Amino acid sequence: MSQTTQRQETDGRITEEQIAAGNRAYELDREHVFHSWSAQDQISPMTVLDAEGSWIWDGEGNKILDLASQLIFTNLGHKHPKVIEAIKEQAEKLCTVAPQHANDARSEAARLIVERLAGDINHVFFTNGGADANEHAVRMARLHTGRHKVLSAYRAYHGGTHLAINLTGDPRRFASDKASDGVVHFMPAYTYRSYFGAEDDKQEAERAFNHLRDVVMLEGADQVAAIVLEAIPGTAGIYLPPPGYLESVQQLCDEHGIVLIFDEVMAGFGRAGKWFAHQHFNVEPDIVTFAKGVNSGYVPMGGVAMDDAIYATFAERVYPGGLTYSGHPLAAAAAVAAINAMDDEGVIDHAQRLGAEVIGPRLEELKDRHPSVGDVRGVGAFWAIELVQDRETREPIAPYGQTAPVMNEIMAECRRRGALPFMNMNRLHICPPLNISEEDVLFGLDVVDEALRLADDVVERK
Missing domain, CATH: 3.40.640.10 (Type I PLP-dependent aspartate aminotransferase-like (Major domain))
Known part of the structure; x- marks a missing residue:
């Protein structure tokens, strides 16, 4: 079992002026920006004030590990x-x-x-x-x-x-x-x-x-x-x-x-x-x-x-x-x-090694420990955790094409603890920048490990 992972405190990088500007950006976003794949009145987009390497800073100045490479595209991280x-x-x-x-x-x-x-x-x-x-x-x-x-x-x-x-x-x-x-x-x-x-x-x-x-x-x-x-x-x-x-x-x-x-x-x-x-x-x-x-x-x-x-x-x-x-x-x-x-910089070899020696083995540990995890799979820095209500029947935690409330709860808990994976339907995707450090990716997986307890509760209540 990994040690309990707590949300990282704001590190002082973000100033009060940046936070104020972020608040204004959020207000203008809600007044004027039309977001993709969304019902406009039902969303509250996270403001991003800064980003560097594998990390982003949200509208409150909190430092968060970007386990999704945004929409899985910042392969070299931020501000290379x-x-x-x-x-x-x-x-x-x-x-x-x-x-x-x-x-x-x-x-x-x-x-x-x-x-x-x-x-x-x-x-x-x-x-x-x-x-x-x-x-x-x-x-x-x-x-x-x-x-x-x-x-x-x-x-x-x-x-x-x-x-x-x-x-x-x-x-x-x-x-x-x-x-x-x-x-x-x-x-x-x-x-x-x-x-x-x-x-x-x-x-x-x-x-x-x-x-x-x-x-x-x-x-x-x-x-x-x-x-x-x-x-x-x-x-x-x-x-x-x-x-x-x-x-x-x-x-x-x-x-x-x-x-x-x-x-x-x-x-x-x-x-x-x-x-x-x-x-x-x-x-x-x-x-x-x-x-x-x-x-x-x-x-x-x-x-x-x-x-x-x-x-x-x-x-x-x-x-x-x-x-x-x-x-x-x-x-x-x-x-x-x-x-x-x-x-x-040997980035592709690094990604291959991270998948084979760090991410893959760590996700297998999560699978063994969490009854809500039906399958883990991937290669390189490209991995998925599939959540189920029943491992035997492989019934997903929500029907195909739908998102169970617990998935949003898991994402909120991950953010609270300082990391953001990618979510789709009944899956969490672990897709960090390819040049992420082993230390950072293990921190992120520890966060996911803790958050998966919410899905386990759903399985145990069934």
């Missing part, structure tokens, strides 16, 4: 000096430029990105974020193949724009999905909550793939432009595909001329302990989409990295798409600095 300096230097050199012109920051960012992917992925189309990256990836696949249908998994998340929300397989699409955009969903490979009655990873890989193959056949293989998959699903629960599954999916795509798109928006750039999560498996996609961690989220950027075959389709044919801020110099300079810093 090399990225900050690169943005400053680029702003003084060339602050912005239209996308039709070449500039050194964008060119170098593209080179660094493709160097970390398969040998035939040599080109990048830059976007503003992950949703539009997925939109453009599908557009490219449709034009490349001359087909329209696109297959994506239930439970997946691919973004909030029009097509991306239809690609999404979780309940957030319900209000906007009119089933009119050529998207067909299939059941994911998810051993813990198998849709196929699988008892282990081997069965899950075989049965989930057979299901997908049947969907392709029933939809018409010559009608399917692309299969879109998160290499490791993120907000859906950080469940790694069972060994052999992705390899079979690639073979299926190759057999029928289907473009294989891996959404690496959340899992890419070291989050899973490798440059890209699909590199844990013996697969080579046709397209990789990215965003978030490419520059630690300091300036918005996303992109579509494509292989030579996709690129060749548009060598003599106009690609009908573009964005005003595609490859924005400030974002590109931040990406160059972030990628180089990851290399120079």
